[in-house]
Amino acid sequence: MVSGDLSTLNPKQFFAIALILLVLGGWSFFDSFSNVGYAPQQPIPFSHKLHAGTNKIPCLYCHSNAERSRHATIPAMAVCMNCHTVVRTDRPAIQMVTAYYQAGKPMPWIRVHREPDYVYFSHQWHIARGFACQTCHGQVQNMDVIQQSKDLKMGFCISCHRQNKAPTDCNTCHT
């Protein structure tokens, strides 16, 4: 064990000890990347359950870019205003959205689902293949507060790609 003067350690022992500590620390760190259950408080209490569940608004009505781009994108403020110039204009949250819109300021949503920068993922091709949004995002139509329900890590992607005979070359996602 480490006792006394460290300089008595030979390099092998030194690195072995350092490695063990690194691995233990690193394990807990990387494991936390999954973020399953992450449900931060958003600037307004927007409910997917109300919009997508009760009112049955299709996901692509708001997240319309998902069909034509890699990014699903948060809808432009103007999309909210399509309905909310007349619907529920008495609610404080709606008034807040309207104020932001009229001031030309974007709503500062907190991001929930995120792949690292070195991952290329395209919504377009997954939707084109007919995958339901829920496959990766969970039962959003039941969520009052949006939260991450799958870990969205490489294992999650690969197992689905294997099942569906999709390419598993590294460059499918890493470019």
Place this chain on the structure above:
Amino acid sequence: MNESTPKHWRSLAELNGDPEVQALRDREFLTPSEETTEIPSRRDFLKLVGAGAAFAAAGCARRPVEKILPYIKMPEEATPGKAVWYASTCGECPAACGVLVKTREGRPIKLEGMKEHPLSRGGLCARGQASLLNLYDPDRLRGPVAVDRATGATKAATWGGLDARAASALRGARDGGGKVVLLTGTVTSPSTRSLIDEFLKTYPGGSHVSYDAVSSDAIAKAQELCYGERLIPHYRLDNADLLVTIGADPLGTFLSPVEFARDFVSRRKPESGSMSKLVAIEPILSLTGTNADVRYRVRPEHLLAVTLALANELLVRNPRAPLSGNAAVGTALRAYPADAVERDAGLKPGTLGALADDLWANRGRSLILAGPQAAPANHAVAIQVAANLLNVALGNEGVTVERGAPSLQAQGSEEAVLSLVERMRGGEVQVLLVHGVNPAYTLPAALGFGDLMKRVPFIVSFADRVDETARQADFVAPDHHYLESWNDHEPRRGVRSLAQPAIAPLYDTRAFQDTLLAWGRSLGAGSLAGTVGTWHDYLRERWRGDVYTKSDAAGSFDLFWEGALREGVWRGKGQGTASSAPGAFRVGALSEIPTTPGPAPSGGSLSLVLYTPVTLYDGRSGNNAWLQELPDPVSKICWDNYVSIAPSRAKALGVSEYEMKADVVTVDVGHAKFDLPVHVQPGLHPDVVAIAVGFGRTAAGRVGNKVGQNGYALAQATGGRIGLSGIPARITKTGGRAPLACVQGHQYTRGSFDTEDRPIIYETTLASFLKDPSSGNEAPTNEPSMWTRHKYLGYRWGMAIDLNACIGCSACMIACQAENNVPVVGKSIVLRGREMAWLRIDRYYSGDAEAPETVYQPMLCQHCENAPCETVCPVLATVHSSEGLNLQIYNRCVGTRYCSNNCPYKVRRFNWFDYSNVREKSLRLVLNPDVTVRSKGVMEKCTFCIQRIRDGKEHAKALGVPVQDGDIETACMQSCPTQAITFGDINNPKSRVSELIKRPRGYHVLAELNTLPVVTYEVKVRNREETGA
């Protein structure tokens, strides 16, 4: 091995068999690794343990909270994640090539040549592509500034305040009859020219002076003398079977390099059964010279005599051409017999006679192209007159020299700018407006332009920074970057293109033309006073009147305008096909020719040539780090200029350059001198020293300041002309040494493991090729392999690179850098051999060190089937894809660098630092969001532009068809002005690349290693005698 292939070498040390070179080749990196095997200290231990603890602690917390900001209203044309392209025109230089601007989420991230543009036809030079970075230059002005001329201090100003001051100064000048001068570079925009005319008309003494630091004025002047009209002809290299350049560099920097390169290489296809021939007569080794089949070294003072001796051979000694009997011609050429000129110029007897015979044999299909700044100032016009005489005598008029649709890419006049200097000296100029030029930097220092500016009461510069000239102005009224502006261009008469903003102005800048409009209106008089609207409206009205009415457009003007914006370029009916009638040559012009050759420069004297570098051109983009780090195509040195000296002269002077360390010398031309390191340059005339202009900026910005020395300081202004060549100079050794960052001394493509290297370059001659198409090549070896072959069931990507088409211009290197977020590392890191370029152009010499032949080889990841890198990676971070790509997975890489060590082509690059983590936020905007930004400790290399492959595949998938030729172009292929690079699916036997790789010229580099690359190179073919020149 084929016996006809000469031995190729990269540096003089290698040619001389220096043992250090072998040692270098065996080493991966130049510097000894710092990661030595010292016993770890207590501090290191605590650091590592600390990291582990930090990881563990971080594990309990959420990652940083990230916000997503939505659009307020989504712009109709924008889809986040999809590129939007705008047709526009490159504004980096007056060549005005057509470009497509790729924007992502509203910001331009790449410039690509426009295939439909009649001049550039899809290519775009290195400078044009790098001009994108200038848009995001953090050293740009954020708005107008007032300059205190006494101290040089700047203070933010407002447009309103600036306009008021300018209006009062202009009004004062008009009322007092003082002179208002607008000094610009070549303005290729017809609408801007018309606006300038309208603006200046109001002033009794108003004048517009055009001035180009890299000038073609001598050509226009000689055309005026010979034919009565001042113009630059349209040179048709595609019609020339024999091209003789006399100090001209059409492939590198002269007039319209992209157009010329495309035209030239269109005639260099040996498979067609014939090839044009390029003869270069020049003092320095220019890019064109390195591509010449035959090259003669002649010092600048002798270029005129050599040109006249050629004419003498055709018209006097062996009179055969038209004008032969003409008395004036005979008189003018009398003093230039070939034998005497050959003796003076050091050419072999009979050289010029043989060349004249060759020219006569190719009459009507040849072209004499003399460089406008290659000869001394007092010869500049005469040599152009002589070239005109030769082109007339050879019947090239109307075939390779067209005056019907002249080039408008160089309108500067040296006489005009020198007369402006005199007027400033006389205190005549009251208001000076400077746009697009930097005379305090580019005019010969002896003229003292900077001091003369003090005699002008009011000066406004339109520069985008407080440059050397703007430092002495009263105000700087920054113009937009050209990607933020409206404009039009007419690079050749009848070819008009539009430039449109691809991004809203980043800062509080204003279009130069809008400023002129504002000032014109505030004057309350003249034709601009009654105008309303912006420069955009003015431009539209000009097009309505000038272009729309001449077009056969059926619809409204709005429809026509939309169409013109979409297409980017518009051609008048019948333009480009009209050939000029061979105008009557005025023999009176021959009076420009000196009656005697003048005293010959003594043998030992040195003649200085200030040349225009391919990378920095005249220095206008001195603050562009992409261009600063782009190695000069010939010397392969970046981040510096230097004194090039021939090997024999270096020996005589006792100076040397070795292992990126060079002796420093003082260059003294009498009126100015400075110190620079030497570069020993094979192929240079022994009596010539050469220095690139464009360096030595002092007010370019943080990147460009104090890089090298300002060559213009040594230029001459004599007899109404500016002289950049043939300046008598003295060189003395200072005793100091300085580092020169040369990239051709490291990252050797490694030969086999034997000590004797196998050839990497193969070459042949046209005659041999026509007898045997595989001449010069080596039969493929079928080595037994330990590996089983991969199966490629779908696509398999491959590339063909034609060494005969590659001219070394390096456009592909910048294209790759922009496309793939390749970082700039700086001189000190390049000196350690750690530059990051994924694609490099290796330059090889062969033959005599004094007069070598040159060949360029683009070297990039070969995507080997048996990739040596893949077998040694301990973590499988580099693997083979099912489509034959060698993949590098950054997030898996742990940085052992085994792969780089095992790569025989030395194309892998390691991130020693977080190079892309730049502090300047504006520079992050240029990054391509489809390509991962690599971090410290990660290996990277060419991916064959995997993101472009994906885009092409997705495009085909959306259409439900397989990928076709042209769906996928790598960035290097797309940018190549000469189409030397072809990429495609080699599993499809009908694809273009499959046809090319089957040709007998194809070979793989280091095939004997059995790496089975998918990059096929094609043998270089020279159009000269077998024995060599």
